[in-house]
Amino acid sequence: MSPDTVRLRKADIAAGLTPAYTIPVVPPSAWTVNSRRSVRIGRVLLLCVLAVQAGLSSRMGGRAFPGEARTLVHGHLQLDAFGSVPLADPASGLPSLYPVLAALTDSAFGLTGVRVLSLLAMLGTTAFVYALSARLFRARAALGAAALFSVCESTVFSGFLADGAALGLCLLVLAGWLVARGGGERPGAVLLAVVPAVLSAAFAWGTVLFLPTLVVLAALTCLPGGPGKAVLRAVLFAVPTGLLLYAGALLLTAWAGPGQALRHASDTPAAVLWDIAQWGGLVFLCAVGGGAAYVRRARLAETSWARIAVPGRVRRVLLAVLLCASPLLAVGYVLVTPGEAVAFQNLGYGLALAAPLAGLGLSRLVGAHFRNPQLGILVYVAVLVLGLVRAHNAFVPPDSTRATEALAKIVTADGRYLADEPAVPAYYLRDRTREAQWERTGRTETPRDLAAGRYDAVVLSGRPDSAEDTALTRSLRANPHYRLLTEDAYVSAAGPSSYRIWIKK
Template identity: 45%
Template structure:
């Protein structure tokens, strides 16, 4: 028999369900508004994945040869999210693809509410959804055309299935395996959270099955592994798994910097989850009826649940500290905070106290998280405005030329009806045999190629590849091949900058 609830908040009456859904709807509307207020032209990653989706679609539908092997360096399978993005972009443009990301993030918040309500109660569920909905990563990914939002939604769907089937037979947990495996395919970094799902399957069933709950974890783990094996067998080589995830090149960012930024982006929610974990371990239920005393059983299980969910928030920062790189950390912290959010919601409920004794404390936590999330999201969503740049380039490019561009994915995406992907040279690496017969590599290759007049147009701003930009400027000095044709200023959160376009005389 289930335990007798201590308050109406813990009873799934029709009134409480309607109340919860009404508040959830308001939370989702706020989340949507915060994401949609962010505007801008395509970011480099967005342009890359959407453009790749068009080429992958042509390959699937018409057998058209791919311009490059996207699977060799993508951090997710190129025939999953990019194909969806390319298809949506064909009809609704970049805005439509971003709206799809918003739907994924809204779905993740709704699933978070559902699983938290089943784990704890309605009050904790509303707190979890409210806090997660205003995080920087949630706001940004809700209007960002990359596969992060889809991966979070699939992980959320898998976590909900794990919690929802906790009282069913062990094999029912296999319902969580397909979305978990698909999340890994969509974004390989999602694999970091698959062990959490397996352990969660054991902990949630332990109160009903005891030691037999271990079998549930084995079933889920085996199911996920089998699906991943089948997918890998049919997908062919996926070099991007090692180059972007398992064997990624190490950077130079310090651990102190990444810890500081991780604390800024999710510290409040993590602290709320930590407080919720401690309170949950000490007492399983909040005593709203003073005449009901005593300790609820299962302290070890409660401690394990809190440790697993709250500890998952540390996985992304820890892994990127290991790699010494902060690339995409502002997005990745959101994956772990999704799992910590149920305990954060519980922490908010305990902070407010029985009978809403201290509502101002819960409001303070929510408003502080909201303000930080809004400001940080606006700063993170500050991309170069490429409108004027691409408009001008459209008048000088064709299908015969060769073009050098910083963040070449952006003009390659917007001008794909006039150019091919392989006509664009990025500014990261280049091998070049000069007209003098010598072989050049790195910055020297860019310098000599510009001196030889290899490119028909050059687009640079110096913010992404400063070393290459300096080499290009040296190659342009006293160079009769090129003229500076246009300068288009733009402003980001880091200051004022400008696109400079040189065209061949």
């Protein structure tokens, strides 16, 4: 502004003249603080992310997986017996909780309704991932975290699976968000996170592995606050959570394993690691990059003016290591568990806790003032394509339609039946048979009962090259009591197979 302009402006002010126009005050950045405008923009974009996630998950479908059928059959047994069924359930989580909820939903809306329940839980998980990321790293990182997590293979897969993993994950991330709230000003606020943390373990045992992560997170998010308040927050969360979990474990008479596996015990560690890398490797790399950028600089250059409490370098290092280590916990569990390990979709537990750092890494990749948006779009599209393709390749349930129709014509209310996956026919034929009429192969009495012709029908659905299936098929062909009724081929994620139904002559 020239000296003459300044002199004229002072003269106008002295004369009391109103200026013809005024230049509005422009904030340095709209992404720095949670203003009303930034909150509205973030929520609208979050709705777009959730819409994409819902579309990707709802495109999957088909008949029930054996694990889904086992969960629903057990839930209907609990309902029919008013909860008197022994607590020995193949599904993850408390046997009398999710299976009963799934059975109630199945009675009203069918299998699709149970899967939609998981979809709603997974959409809620993405929303809580956004909230947790916004609490830790502000709105830009939150949008990136929600966008990346919503298209992961584990998210798309579990989002339409009749399993307790989605509800358990939703409660776990809700507990993480509550843990991060309050900071050092309200240490007792972490007590609100105890209830969802314990419930998450009741829906899915695998979440117990990540509860110590929330304990450390409670201490690291104590800002502003000293070491004393940080330890107090961690203790206030850890002690009641541990006591409730211990009390719940004492009430159970049997321990249920954490979910059904999607891999075979014969898979090599290299093959398992390759599958894990495809399930969430890109998101993990983004989290590592975000952690390195966060340790180097707490805020973007465009937000350095903001009056926001920033943790020191030591606390930033600890937070980055904590969140990046979450997926590695799930990976280690898969590798060290012998035989059938936890299902790969449970890796989403660790990815959900690492998503805030992945969103921060995506934000730093785009740069201050959105200098490189094409890089962020490239990473998002890569995660989207890989997650969509892998999830749909894995979500291929056995097509039991024609086999079930054939069985419906021969089963009776007093028959005795043998199957390698008895839950599938027991679920679809529950109006004609009882669950106790279906027996699983592999029992010591099975060869003797087959030789005596004590089963009215035998249903084999395993892979033809499996040792057990080959032995049973050879035995049935040489058995004078049985003949092959039908053979219906199908394709699953494990490869081509077929349903073979043998009936008595």
